[in-house]
Amino acid sequence: xxxxxxxxxxxxxxxxxxxxxxxxxxxxxxxxxPAEYDxxxxxxxxxxxxxxxxxxDREQGLDSLGIVLGGSGNGxxxxxxxxxxxxxxxxxxxxxxxxxxxxxxxQVVAIGGRQHSLEEALEIIKVFLTTEWxxxxxxxxxxxxxxxxxxxxxxxxxxxxxxx
Numbered sequence: 001x002x003x004x005x006x007x008x009x010x011x012x013x014x015x016x017x018x019x020x021x022x023x024x025x026x027x028x029x030x031x032x033x034p035a036e037y038d039x040x041x042x043x044x045x046x047x048x049x050x051x052x053x054x055x056x057d058r059e060q061g062l063d064s065l066g067i068v069l070g071g072s073g074n075g076x077x078x079x080x081x082x083x084x085x086x087x088x089x090x091x092x093x094x095x096x097x098x099x100x101x102x103x104x105x106x107q108v109v110a111i112g113g114r115q116h117s118l119e120e121a122l123e124i125i126k127v128f129l130t131t132e133w134x135x136x137x138x139x140x141x142x143x144x145x146x147x148x149x150x151x152x153x154x155x156x157x158x159x160x161x162x163x164x
Contacts, residue, residue, distance in 0.1 A: 001064065002029075003067060004065075004066040004108075005068075006049060006068050007068070008034070009038055015069050018067060025126075043079060047068040048080065048082060050066045050068055051066055051082075055084075055086055065108065066086075066088070068109075068111075072115065073092075077090045087105065088106060088110055089108070091127075092124070093124065100128060102131055102134045103134065105143055
């Protein structure tokens, strides 16, 4: 499996740790940066590039997921979610990581580099990377509704305030 990873300065140590450990575990890691520590760096481009890498791989039929890191993971998740068709989920424990895959078929996981030890965060990431989507109809229906709204601004048969 190919794994795209991106961070900001707050997650740089964790990102390097993940690249090392996940490469050892057999994952093909693609690092979208940054290459060096800069306390004033801006995470959106790094995280958007990782999400774009996942999207491109998946469109080509490749098995691919992504990891975005920051101090809290919140902004990085928001940036990755700006890529059309990408669902990025913030995970802070094993359950949230598993449910992101099982129920939401998330392709990108966000985690806070300042919220977990390296080892704890790696275990959360491993859960995300190894959990499969259930493909249950109710979950597929909800994901389709999000995609419909993303592309049309409406969800057929559902009230969206401000949409006629």
